[in-house]
Amino acid sequence: MLNKRIAGYTLAATISIATAVVASFEGLRTTAYLDPIGIPTICYGHTATAKIGDSKTPAECKEQLSKDLLIAIQDVESRVKVDMTVERRAALVSFVYNVGGTKFGSSTLLKKLNGGYVRGACAELSKWVYAGGVKLKGLVTRRAEERALCEVGL
Template sequence: MNSRAAGIAVAGAISFALPIVTYYEGLNLMSYLDPVGIPTICYGSTSGVKIGQTRSRSECDRLLNAELGEAISAVDRLVKVPMPDTRRAALGSFVYNVGAGAFARSTMLKKLNAGDVVGGCNELLKWVYAKGKRLKGLERRRSAEVKLCLQS
C-alpha cells in the first residue's frame, strides 16, 4: 500500500475513534497529573509533557490526530487478520490510551490474531485498572470500545 492509500485507510479509522477518545479523554489546554500521576495535556497526551505547559486548541487537535494516527498504525502492524474500520478504531482508541507495547503483549491481540473476534474484543473489559485501582471512566470507555470493536 502506498503512503497515500495508507493515510486514507488510517483516516477512516480515525473518524470512528475520535468521538471516543475526545469524549473520554476530555480537552485540557493546561497540563495536569492524570489519575496515576503522569503529566498529561490536551486529549490525554503524555509524551514529553511537563507540569505548567499550555497548548492551544489547534495544537491539541493536531497532536491528537498525529498520536491517534500512530496508534491506529500500530494496530495495523500488530493485527494480522482483516478487520473493519470500526474494530481498528476501537483498538486504536485502546492503544492511544495504554500504548502499543501493552497491546503487543496482550491476550487480546493473541485472540484477535487467532480469529477470535468476540474473545479479543471482550478482553478490552479487563483493562479498567490504573496502578491497581479500578476506574469508572475506564470502565465506561472500554464498554464503548467493545461495542465499536464488535461492529462489522
C-alpha cells in the same frame, strides 16, 4: 487505483471514529495536569512529552491528537495480522492510544485477535479498566464503548 482509494476511505473513517471516541473520553485540557496515576498529561490525554507547567492552544491540541492517533494506528496495523472492520480498527486505535502499543503488543487481546477469536479478543477490552491498581469508572465506560465498536459485525 480503486484499492488505494478504498484504503484511504478506511483510514479516514478509522481516524474519524477514533478521534470522536478519544476526544470524548479524554476531554480537552490545555494546561498540563497529573492523570489519576500521576502521569503528566495535556490536551486530549497526551503524555509522551507533557510536563507540568505546559500549556497549549486548542489548535495545538487538535494537531497533537492527530499525530498521536497516527502513532496508535501504526501500532495497531503493525501488530494485527487479520482483517478488521473499520469499527474494530477504531476501537483498537482508541485502546492503544490509551494504554500504549507495548501493552497491546503483549496482550491476550492481540493474541486472540490474531488467532481468529475475534469475539474473545473484543471481550478482553472489558478487563482493561484499572489504572495504578484502581478500577476507574471512566475506563469501565470507555472500554464498554470500545468493546461495542469492536463487536460490530459479529
